[in-house]
Amino acid sequence: MWHLYQFPLCPFSRKVQLALGEKKIGYELVTLYPWDADERFRQLNPAGRVPVLHDPDRRVTLMDSMAICEFLEETVDDRPLILGSARARAEVRRLVALFDESFYQDITAPLLYEKMRKRLVLRQSPDSRVLTAARRLLHEHLDYIDWLIDNRRWVAGSQLSLADFAAAAQLSVVDYLGDMDWTGHESAHGWYRVMKSRPSFAPLLRQKMDGLPPPRSYADVNA
Amino acid sequence: MWHLYQFPLCPFSRKVQLALGEKKIGYELVTLYPWDADERFRQLNPAGRVPVLHDPDRRVTLMDSMAICEFLEETVDDRPLILGSARARAEVRRLVALFDESFYQDITAPLLYEKMRKRLVLRQSPDSRVLTAARRLLHEHLDYIDWLIDNRRWVAGSQLSLADFAAAAQLSVVDYLGDMDWTGHESAHGWYRVMKSRPSFAPLLRQKMDGLPPPRSYADVNA
Ligand SMILES: N[C@@H](CCC(=O)N[C@@H](CS)C(=O)NCC(=O)O)C(=O)O
Ligand SMILES: N[C@@H](CCC(=O)N[C@@H](CS)C(=O)NCC(=O)O)C(=O)O
Numbered sequence: 001m002w003h004l005y006q007f008p009l010c011p012f013s014r015k016v017q018l019a020l021g022e023k024k025i026g027y028e029l030v031t032l033y034p035w036d037a038d039e040r041f042r043q044l045n046p047a048g049r050v051p052v053l054h055d056p057d058r059r060v061t062l063m064d065s066m067a068i069c070e071f072l073e074e075t076v077d078d079r080p081l082i083l084g085s086a087r088a089r090a091e092v093r094r095l096v097a098l099f100d101e102s103f104y105q106d107i108t109a110p111l112l113y114e115k116m117r118k119r120l121v122l123r124q125s126p127d128s129r130v131l132t133a134a135r136r137l138l139h140e141h142l143d144y145i146d147w148l149i150d151n152r153r154w155v156a157g158s159q160l161s162l163a164d165f166a167a168a169a170q171l172s173v174v175d176y177l178g179d180m181d182w183t184g185h186e187s188a189h190g191w192y193r194v195m196k197s198r199p200s201f202a203p204l205l206r207q208k209m210d211g212l213p214p215p216r217s218y219a220d221v222n223a
Numbered sequence: 224m225w226h227l228y229q230f231p232l233c234p235f236s237r238k239v240q241l242a243l244g245e246k247k248i249g250y251e252l253v254t255l256y257p258w259d260a261d262e263r264f265r266q267l268n269p270a271g272r273v274p275v276l277h278d279p280d281r282r283v284t285l286m287d288s289m290a291i292c293e294f295l296e297e298t299v300d301d302r303p304l305i306l307g308s309a310r311a312r313a314e315v316r317r318l319v320a321l322f323d324e325s326f327y328q329d330i331t332a333p334l335l336y337e338k339m340r341k342r343l344v345l346r347q348s349p350d351s352r353v354l355t356a357a358r359r360l361l362h363e364h365l366d367y368i369d370w371l372i373d374n375r376r377w378v379a380g381s382q383l384s385l386a387d388f389a390a391a392a393q394l395s396v397v398d399y400l401g402d403m404d405w406t407g408h409e410s411a412h413g414w415y416r417v418m419k420s421r422p423s424f425a426p427l428l429r430q431k432m433d434g435l436p437p438p439r440s441y442a443d444v445n446a
Pocket of ligand 1: 009010011012034035047048049050051063064065066100320324
């Protein structure tokens with residue numbers, strides 16, 4: 001049985017959970033906060049990061065969310081998520097990297113630091129300038145998602161792919177933190193509602209971070 | 224013909240150049256500094272980053288260095304670099320991510336900012352505290368490479384892989400900037416000398432950044 005080391009608001013762990021859900025692979029969640037990690041976790045992942053997907057029986061330890069997704073893609077036939085020609089697959093991977101890196105660095109990471117780490121770990125209040133900058137960049141990224149959805153059926157092309165899940169994973173964290181603002185982004189909003197109502201999304205909408213409740217609309221698949 | 228948009232000290236572009244070299248794929252270099260990029264480059268890559276691998280004739284545009292390497296892996300038979308079982312491939316990808324992300328964030332990015340951007344673009348002098356911190360973290364990462372090389376033939380296992388090139392690409396930038404210190408890292412040093420003497424490395428050792436000459440030892444394959 002797979003064990004997924006993660007904490008509820010890690011967007012990369014969310015992407016992996018969505019992939020596991022789509023591929024109908026069973027797993028157990030193990031909550032791990034990297035900032036509290038002990039030596040035992042460092043032995044599992046020298047980079048000290050989540051997600052880590054670990055099977056103690058088969059002694060398989062996988063980490064880095066993209067390496068995990070590529071592994072699942074290579075070993076499980078159900079519901080391919082990196083699909084099509086080599087060019088189509090490169091487009092999926094480009095967009096996964098865009099959301100995992102640029103979106104995360106511009107928006108998710110600063111929001112998580114200001115609203116989660118400062119509140120739960122450092123006992124400080126958020127810096128409003130950082131929040132304002134992140135919210136401004138959110139609109140730029142949503143403009144780009146609007147453009148993708150206006151020009152293609154799904155984020156990376158004509159088929160649902162890992163790029164949709166990478167994007168939705170980041171957005172779901174922003175939404176949990178109460179910073180989502182869909183004003184002027186009809187296309188992105190319509191697409192996100194569809195993502196949110198997939199069965200693979202349900203576990204994410206139930207997971208809560210202690211001391212940090214999501215807004216009411218977060219788990220509402222029609223919101 | 225492929226055009227590789229890059230600048231000489233971008234470690235991700237170096238990784239791609241090494242993969243192209245190993246696979247014996249011809250390409251032309253196009254120098255592009257992301258901080259000077261114009262609207263035309265943004266059209267090519269909305270993320271505004273290098274490397275971008277572009278074929279104007281076939282109208283193929285690839286970006287994100289790992290997406291590029293996966294594409295080359297899927298389309299060119301010569302010299303596979305992500306190889307073996309699904310587990311072995313996951314190990315290659317884990318280590319590529321470790322060097323591309325943790326090593327880069329801890330060491331290469333701060334050194335590039337302090338020694339390249341500040342000097343060439345911002346006309347400021349480097350912050351010595353940042354340099355000291357990066358050099359300390361360099362020793363931790365070199366310890367990990369020592370450990371890998373003491374336990375395996377190559378960085379990711381028994382075969383030469385993209386993980387070796389990802390690691391060597393980052394190290395070569397540190398070396399160019401004059402910050403390499405091999406003291407106490409015999410194993411990593413021996414492995415790097417082998418990497419440096421591969422034919423695919425030769426172009427990297429010739430490329431210079433205007434106004435920022437490398438130390439003499441940089442291009443010496445015995446150093
Ligand atoms: N590229 C990695 C990024 C993982 C990552 O940054 N995880 C964060 C949590 S969201 C973490 O563990 N940070 C702790 C640290 O970097 O020390 C992946 O996709 O798995
Ligand atoms: N994950 C990307 C990272 C690329 C990257 O960070 N490139 C740097 C140069 S070394 C860049 O273009 N930075 C400009 C920017 O982020 O605006 C890749 O592997 O291609």
